Amino acid sequence: MTGPIAASGGPGAPSSGVAAPSSPERAPEGNAGGAENIGREQEDYIAAVADRLSSFLDGKRALLAAVSPDAVQLAAALEHLVTGGKRLRALMCYWGWRGAGGAAGADAVVTAGAALELFQAAALIHDDIIDRSDTRRGQPSVHRRFEGLHDTNNWTLDRHRFGEAAGILAGDLCLSFSEELFSSVGGLLPERAGIQVPGEPRPEQLARNVFNTMRTEVMAGQYLDILEEVAGPTRDPAGAVDRARTILRYKSAKYSMEHPLVLGGALAGGSPALLQGYAAFGLPLGEAFQLRDDVLGVFGDPETTGKPAGDDLREGKRTVLIGYTLSSATAADALFVDRRLGHPDLSSQDIDTIRAILARSGALKATEALIDSYWSSAFAALEALALPELAAQALHALAITAVRRSA
């Protein structure tokens, strides 16, 4: 389950450098002035989300301190985590909102973005326990942080059990906090008397539906991901690509791109046609985004990705890339890969061999072709959307960054 997680959590990726187009030619019909405006507005938004998270967590820290000074350790663990990251989901939400006519920097979309970031943080905390990851965003992962606390204080019994238990609870708390922030969004929306059509759901209800669906689908996708790790080797290799595409769609594509974008649009009272257009753009973009992540997870430069080479192979990720390999490599090559996936002690020679198999089987090429195809669909859908110029440019730039990255 490194997918959406690693994609949004690589250390050394400064949040301000992610989505603002760094050169004019990256914007479709862009100009340097437009790119600057986008960059400034995004920076303001990201800063406002960070402030919102910080003041929210300050309040929680006080509540936890009132329970016991010891309980503040939970808040401290979350504060460390939410100060980093690319804010990818918050930004998708923001431009979805702006594209639907929402005002720049409005409280409602700042709070919704903060809720999405807390949800992502909660997913990361539990994901790192599930994947036994030691680090996150260049820091110890949350459960390792609690293990460290156990060490420092010379506590008794099992440090590992304590770290894991505390990590489970910290993730649960973070999930609750995300919900708490999200439930306050409706109250921050401006009154839209006259816009509201009787019998139609209100914007906050539409956004709530997206939020609910997002959570259920991403957890289902994560479950399918861990299931495929253990069940994949016993299932028909001819179905491996389809299974991997289902996982990718729910665990990552919808969650990272489509849902936050549609959610932002819904909050701003976007029309059903606009929200459908957002989905038509966001889903293939998310699919291309995750496929890029899968390729980087095997072929990425550890210097750039911040993850050990071949980490996804050791974890046994059965990605689309692997699916293509199992169905198109020679029998001997397929068997070689199938038997080695998921073994934490894979040698660097094994990893080199698997990389060579991925290349010579045509799996890498097929994956790149799929990325191109999703990319084309996404951009066609974006072109077809009648968006304000700034939002169109910003989404275009975000999309390029998501798919054409090397980390």
Next chain:
Amino acid sequence: MTGPIAASGGPGAPSSGVAAPSSPERAPEGNAGGAENIGREQEDYIAAVADRLSSFLDGKRALLAAVSPDAVQLAAALEHLVTGGKRLRALMCYWGWRGAGGAAGADAVVTAGAALELFQAAALIHDDIIDRSDTRRGQPSVHRRFEGLHDTNNWTLDRHRFGEAAGILAGDLCLSFSEELFSSVGGLLPERAGIQVPGEPRPEQLARNVFNTMRTEVMAGQYLDILEEVAGPTRDPAGAVDRARTILRYKSAKYSMEHPLVLGGALAGGSPALLQGYAAFGLPLGEAFQLRDDVLGVFGDPETTGKPAGDDLREGKRTVLIGYTLSSATAADALFVDRRLGHPDLSSQDIDTIRAILARSGALKATEALIDSYWSSAFAALEALALPELAAQALHALAITAVRRSA
């Protein structure tokens, strides 16, 4: 962390037999007719909560099936869990609602009760992972269930890791479902034009505040509980009782009794004075309830509690009972207990010795005295509340069942 969990999850405790007074003399100013009315109304409510849970999970099952037939396993795991239990928190919420003038069997309080039950189920799922519990409500715990699925299907890699990972995700899903249901409660409340005082928070906002506080405090309490297991032996024994009382208050007393009761009252538009009165009753009642649980966790009959004798000792629960022992036993006795707590391989002879120490140190007596004192406070607070007769009788009966139980 067996506290609130075991208290509400012992197998063999039929939900219908929990709270309806079984004999007239149990009701304060009761009569057989009143008890019958309470029993019938509670049964109707419990059945409505079960229906609500069932139809909600049916919808989720369909959504998960649309993702993948494999994802339905997540819904199945939850369905098993939420069909059991005493519905203690839902009942507290219900009588809080009724006591504040809410209508019998109203949709809003049925949905709020279902949300509380799902929250409890989520806590149980993660708690069983943390405590490595194999069973829950007479069935395999959720993570063990997924381990079993791994066995049955002859999947590969580590069955234990898979079970735990799937259990973490199932608990997260259940936590999200709880929030989803709770967020729909406001829309089910009857319009109260005229009752609403301008500038004062609306009932759903008050209830939301309670729900948010409840989640944060119970997770903080659970964290303090696992912390005390590892840190307790390194800390001043003179503070052990105070630390245990803090854990008990947040992890159990407020969560199991005070918060659900106040939440129900808030939803029905109860006055601040009524809600304060509920808290004054619910908190000491919850404290007595959990102390009773702690005593049963060491001295309870396995036949009745459904848990192995001395299970809390093997898990290393540092309860108030243990706190009294550490601060009042002889040095040799205190050391004996301190060194053995939390060791899973405690012999039955060790357990007998610890029981004897708990008795001869006066710790058991002190704990029973504390139960009596909380019990008196709770009942004085209940007497002071001006409640409709039926609600007063029902809360009285619930309170007796909670504190005077043997399982």
